[in-house]
Amino acid sequence: MVRRWARKWVNSRELPVSFRGCHGKTFSLYDNPAIRDELRSFVRSNKWAVNPEKLVEFSKAKMVPTAAAHYLEHITNFEIPEGLKKYMELELFPRIQLKSSKGISLATARRLLRREGFQFQKYKKSLYYDGHERPDVVADRQQRFLPEMAKYEEYLVEYIIGDVEHELWKMPNNFVERRLVLCAHDEMTAQANDDVGKGWIFDGAQPLWKKGAGRGLHQSDVICSTVGWLQEASHTLEYGKNYEGYWTGELFVKQVLVSLSSWSDSASSQYWQLKEKIIPAFERVHGAGFRMLLMVDNSQGHSAYAKDALLMSRMNMNPGGKQAHLWDGWFMHHGNKITQHMIFPQDHPEFPGMPKGMKYVLIGRGLWQDGLRVRCKDCTSNHCCAKQVLDHQPDFQAQKSLVEEVVESAGHRCIFLPKFHCELNFIEYFWGATKRYLRNNCNYTFSTLQANMPKALASVEVHTIRKWEHRMKRWMEHCKHFSMFYDKTL
Numbered sequence: 142m143v144r145r146w147a148r149k150w151v152n153s154r155e156l157p158v159s160f161r162g163c164h165g166k167t168f169s170l171y172d173n174p175a176i177r178d179e180l181r182s183f184v185r186s187n188k189w190a191v192n193p194e195k196l197v198e199f200s201k202a203k204m205v206p207t208a209a210a211h212y213l214e215h216i217t218n219f220e221i222p223e224g225l226k227k228y229m230e231l232e233l234f235p236r237i238q239l240k241s242s243k244g245i246s247l248a249t250a251r252r253l254l255r256r257e258g259f260q261f262q263k264y265k266k267s268l269y270y271d272g273h274e275r276p277d278v279v280a281d282r283q284q285r286f287l288p289e290m291a292k293y294e295e296y297l298v299e300y301i302i303g304d305v306e307h308e309l310w311k312m313p314n315n316f317v318e319r320r321l322v323l324c325a326h327d328e329m330t331a332q333a334n335d336d337v338g339k340g341w342i343f344d345g346a347q348p349l350w351k352k353g354a355g356r357g358l359h360q361s362d363v364i365c366s367t368v369g370w371l372q373e374a375s376h377t378l379e380y381g382k383n384y385e386g387y388w389t390g391e392l393f394v395k396q397v398l399v400s401l402s403s404w405s406d407s408a409s410s411q412y413w414q415l416k417e418k419i420i421p422a423f424e425r426v427h428g429a430g431f432r433m434l435l436m437v438d439n440s441q442g443h444s445a446y447a448k449d450a451l452l453m454s455r456m457n458m459n460p461g462g463k464q465a466h467l468w469d470g471w472f473m474h475h476g477n478k479i480t481q482h483m484i485f486p487q488d489h490p491e492f493p494g495m496p497k498g499m500k501y502v503l504i505g506r507g508l509w510q511d512g513l514r515v516r517c518k519d520c521t522s523n524h525c526c527a528k529q530v531l532d533h534q535p536d537f538q539a540q541k542s543l544v545e546e547v548v549e550s551a552g553h554r555c556i557f558l559p560k561f562h563c564e565l566n567f568i569e570y571f572w573g574a575t576k577r578y579l580r581n582n583c584n585y586t587f588s589t590l591q592a593n594m595p596k597a598l599a600s601v602e603v604h605t606i607r608k609w610e611h612r613m614k615r616w617m618e619h620c621k622h623f624s625m626f627y628d629k630t631l
């Protein structure tokens with residue numbers, strides 16, 4: 142660099158100007174909640190060009206299967222991304238006054254769609270979800286999920302296979318902890334006109350309905366093998382009347398919450414349900430001898446963090462500016478755990494009351510090196526940049542998501558399912574049975590749906606739920622022994 146400066150001086154009698162602090166932060170469209178919502182509602186509202194005649198043929202199952210598959214592939218891979226691209230460039234960007242120099246590539250549009258779970262799949266009777274074979278998903282399942290489940294196994298209440306009325310007798314070696322009950326949580330939606338067998342599958346779970354499919358119910362429930370459906374934990378949300386165009390429950394919940402408060406609170410309904418309903422309901426039904434092992438899916442809301450959580454991504458390099466006010470961290474020094482404030486004191490001469498930023502946090506830990514950059518394009522070690530150093534600090538590594546914090550602070554445990562592995566959650570069978578009941582008792586009115594929902598949920602017997610739990614465990618065993626079969630990278 143000194144040579145370069147010298148050369149510049151020799152050639153032009155000028156010294157280079159520093160660009161420090163002049164770089165714009167990189168910005169992903171998807172990081173902006175308002176844009177993300179716009180994109181989601183667009184994607185879900187069928188505004189792309191679809192040949193109507195072909196769609197009719199397809200939906201009446203008149204198209205030759207191979208032709209139908211071909212046509213759908215074309216829609217998914219070209220027409221929808223093309224429509225999304227146009228929408229973003231001609232409508233969304235001008236509206237939010239965003240300039241995109243090169244426009245949006247088809248690949249970007251496809252990536253956004255995939256991120257929204259938008260892939261066409263055959264709607265099969267048995268549960269089937271794509272994405273299993275992705276190497277990161279396989280790794281997460283094999284290296285995190287299954288070992289974590291194995292760790293809990295000796296404490297789990299289980300019933301005998303083939304004799305689900307009787308509990309499996311277990312006496313762990315060190316029986317100090319309370320026994321664990323596996324509780325499965327999930328969300329689903331049901332519409333008053335739920336009687337169709339074909340649809341677009343979104344987020345791996347729910348068929349996608351045409352706009353104006355009517356009012357519906359969004360359910361968030363918990364089941365366990367000891368008592369079955371946890372009625373008191375159940376949470377129902379109505380939708381559809383004033384929110385036409387938003388089809389899926391999850392999106393809807395987010396939409397409503399966004400309109401009511403700020404985006405950062407959108408996960409709050411889940412915590413509210415967790416704190417006010419699920420945990421108390423579990424404790425009332427099971428008593429003090431049991432802890433809950435709550436199984437939740439890996440969706441965005443569930444991996445949300447508290448607004449002052451220790452996350453490097455929310456920090457700047459230097460003090461002050463726009464960055465989160467994090468809670469205290471800690472580090473080890475000569476065997477002592479030392480608390481570190483992430484905000485300078487009010488009487489600090491230079492940065493009173495300001496967030497410290499990465500540099501000063503690292504200085505405080507004796508880890509700062511001159512020239513350390515924020516992050517690398519391709520990291521080479523766990524100390525090549527400030528991001529790596531901080532991410533490997535014990536307090537940052539131990540940062541838990543909000544769901545974990547709420548569950549664990551109440552003395553319970555939770556486990557996140559690997560992505561795309563909804564079939565590992567035995568509550569999927571519960572939804573299947575609930576929906577069957579609703580379909581069989583459907584008269585296409587919303588009031589009937591409302592009246593039927595609690596009956597449908599209560600109609601499933603606990604013995605059936607125990608059998609589903611066994612089915613799920615067979616699945617897990619299968620994953621353990623046949624990981625080679627799935628892992629195509631091997």
Ligand SMILES: [Zn+2]
Nearest residue numbers: 517520525526
């Ligand atoms: Zn790095």
